[in-house]
Amino acid sequence: MTPDSGASTTFDRLDTTGRRLRTPKTAELVARKLRRMIVDGQLVDGDHLPHEAELMEHFSVSRPTLREAVRVLEAERLVEVRRGSRTGARVCVPGPEIVARPASLLLELSGATVADVLVASEAIEPAAAGILAVDGSEEAFDELERLVDEDIPAAQAAGEFGRAAARFHLRMVQLSGNATLAIVAGMLNEIFERHTVSASREMTRANAETSEANYKLFVRSQRRLIKLLRARDSAGAIAHWQKHMVVARSTVMANHQDVKVRDILH
16 A cells, blocks of 8 residues: 555546546545454454554554544444543444444334334244254254243243343344344344334233233244254244244234334334
8 A cells, every 4th residue: 555645535537438436545445454354353353453553554654544544444333432542443343233223214214114024024034944953053952942941931920021032033043143134133123122022011911811821822832943943854944933923923913013113113
């Protein structure tokens, strides 16, 4: 990389058709290099970036250009800068929450309903169950079983079944090992969880007996899924969880077909 004079400038050039092409600023090029180091694992979550002087020498750039590059990464939520700290910028690898809020905002603006979100989950979760049956580890199956045996009964006793149910759904997708499905599920999780919690509490208030029956049905279905996963029955896991999701949607969406995403996020 060529040295810069302190000004992080942009130069344009023309392509073969005469259209103007934008050449990235020096700061953007530095940010790209640092971003690649994070993606490749040379810098991991919690690491601090090397000292400014070291980075300035490595990239042959001025302090203002380097700081502009760091601000780019900060805006992307890849680093965290504590003003006044002598340790500099710290790598902060984001999770699904980095896209969850913008995605939720887009759903709100589009007028999407909670039913839309649940239908989308029906497309995602059975596929994840099928992958998990093939590629999942025994440790993953054990974790799901602990959720069913310990966390969910405790949550039910505390009146927080809806939250625990949402957690099981999300963990199942995450444990499949498919990063894309896990990110999409993470984006939808806040909406799914909030509505499930609300619907679960409403059902309990309306009819405790029905609520208890739904809880037992849900737990039996989870145990059936885990049995299919341990048997490495991918087709069976997909079919079972597809049926589970349809039943779950009909249960939590009773009298809530037109609830808007914006109504549960505010």
